[in-house]
Amino acid sequence: xxxxxxxLLVTASLAFFSVxxxxxxxxxxxxxxxxxxxxxxxxxxxxxxxxxKSHYSHCWWCSLGRALGPKSVKEIATVQRQLVSAGFxxxxxxxxxxxIKYSAVLLSALVMALLWSWLGLxxxxxxxxxTIMLLLPERILIYMGQSRLSNxxxxxxxxxxxxxxxxxxxxxxxxxxxxxxxxxxDIHPEICYEFEYLLDQIQLGVPRIEALRQFAERNPTxxxxxxxxxxxxxxxxxxxISEALSEFSRRMYLDREQxxxxxxxxTSAKMAVVIMPFLMVPYLILLLGEKMVMxxxxx
Numbered sequence: 001x002x003x004x005x006x007x008l009l010v011t012a013s014l015a016f017f018s019v020x021x022x023x024x025x026x027x028x029x030x031x032x033x034x035x036x037x038x039x040x041x042x043x044x045x046x047x048x049x050x051x052x053k054s055h056y057s058h059c060w061w062c063s064l065g066r067a068l069g070p071k072s073v074k075e076i077a078t079v080q081r082q083l084v085s086a087g088f089x090x091x092x093x094x095x096x097x098x099x100i101k102y103s104a105v106l107l108s109a110l111v112m113a114l115l116w117s118w119l120g121l122x123x124x125x126x127x128x129x130x131t132i133m134l135l136l137p138e139r140i141l142i143y144m145g146q147s148r149l150s151n152x153x154x155x156x157x158x159x160x161x162x163x164x165x166x167x168x169x170x171x172x173x174x175x176x177x178x179x180x181x182x183x184x185x186d187i188h189p190e191i192c193y194e195f196e197y198l199l200d201q202i203q204l205g206v207p208r209i210e211a212l213r214q215f216a217e218r219n220p221t222x223x224x225x226x227x228x229x230x231x232x233x234x235x236x237x238x239x240x241i242s243e244a245l246s247e248f249s250r251r252m253y254l255d256r257e258q259x260x261x262x263x264x265x266x267t268s269a270k271m272a273v274v275i276m277p278f279l280m281v282p283y284l285i286l287l288l289g290e291k292m293v294m295x296x297x298x299x
Contacts, residue, residue: 062092065099082138084218085145087190097137104133148190153223155188157256159195160227160249167242174199194219209235223252 070076076094083093108129115121159180166176178199181192194215201211209232216228227248234244 062095062099064095065097065102066095068102069095069098082141082145085149085220086141087144087148087193097141101134101137104137105130108133149219149221151188152191152194152219153221155184155191156223156227157249157252159184159188159191160245160252164242164246164249167245173241174202 069079079097080094083089083097088097109126112121112126112129116123116126162180162184163173163176166179167173171179177195181196181199185192197218198211198215201214202208206214212228212231212235216225230244230248231241233239234241
């Protein structure tokens with residue numbers, strides 16, 4: 001039969017082990033919930049967290065690229081902002097970007113070294129080609145982001161007009177945005193995807209003002225920034241969203257009309273520079289042709 005000290009020691013050990021397991025499990029659950037909230041508040045959706053993490057763990061080249069990439073938080077944040085502007089939101093795209101970038105640099109260096117040894121290319125090409133491949137992915141990413149943002153700004157008035165029509169028909173603001181996003185997805189996929197993403201964040205519990213601010217951060221264009229300011233002001237004051245969107249879209253059309261008129265006014269001056277050589281050549285022929293003929297006959 002066990003003595004009292006041994007029984008107390010066993011009981012204390014079991015209690016300590018049980019409490020340790022419970023605390024460890026609670027800490028893991030809390031860490032998982034914090035990760036979900038961080039993804040939800042940044043650019044992701046909590047409902048897709050498990051799928052994204054599983055896919056990222058199986059993407060070995062994404063993990064390798066993340067390991068080879070810079071460790072500076074500022075540089076990673078800059079690359080992530082460029083990727084989000086270009087439409088690549090998931091965390092794995094950061095590692096994929098660095099893997100493609102460094103693979104292109106290494107491959108170009110090997111190709112240039114082989115061409116230098118076989119065909120006698122200048123040795124400086126071994127340095128120039130990798131340098132170009134080091135800078136080229138970033139320029140391509142910036143161009144893709146600018147192209148995507150310009151498409152969003154271009155299609156924004158049409159999207160808002162359709163939302164106004166739906167709201168005038170009796171739909172609420174969020175339902176109208178969802179309906180228009182579904183209808184125009186094949187025609188304007190970029191802007192429809194952005195608004196669907198905004199609706200998903202709101203439905204997951206992100207405050208509407210915070211979701212709108214994140215929407216502006218993901219799409220840093222003048223039109224989107226102005227639209228977000230109008231919607232946030234409407235949320236705070238409680239004014240009519242339909243009238244605010246109608247006024248905003250009308251102002252966008254007026255701004256574009258003024259920009260087109262300004263370009264049309266500058267066209268005549270630009271065309272004069274192009275047309276002037278074609279006008280001067282016949283004039284010079286008529287002015288100097290007779291003199292050249294008389295000079296030729298004199299000889």
